[in-house]
Amino acid sequence: MLADVILVIHFLFVLFVVGSLPLIWVGAWLKFTFVRNRWFRLTHLAAILVVVGESLAGVTCPLTAWENAARQIETDQGFIQLWLHRILFYTFPEGILTTVYVLFAGLVAITFKWIPPDYRNTRL
Numbered sequence: 001m002l003a004d005v006i007l008v009i010h011f012l013f014v015l016f017v018v019g020s021l022p023l024i025w026v027g028a029w030l031k032f033t034f035v036r037n038r039w040f041r042l043t044h045l046a047a048i049l050v051v052v053g054e055s056l057a058g059v060t061c062p063l064t065a066w067e068n069a070a071r072q073i074e075t076d077q078g079f080i081q082l083w084l085h086r087i088l089f090y091t092f093p094e095g096i097l098t099t100v101y102v103l104f105a106g107l108v109a110i111t112f113k114w115i116p117p118d119y120r121n122t123r124l
Contacts, residue, residue: 028115037118
């Protein structure tokens, strides 16, 4: 059960990191103001930079490590584990994944120029 909770949190983190970029682009095109919220945008940038930093340093994602440790205790493979593992984990060489992470972080950073956050708005 604990491993599945960690896996769901990991999936939601990945969904936030990956899904926010197209959401920002489409939201800007549709003139949605939330895509310019500075806290949303800074949190998104920080999230991908953490992923890039871990990858460049050769550090295993803590969520992956915690889930793996919890799976050593739990033996059942449930529906959630099966499908979320298929979505989240791939068998590519680490260098390819690092390159993808760095390129994606570059897109997120460039998006700050293309669609700048509204720094005047102090609301959360």
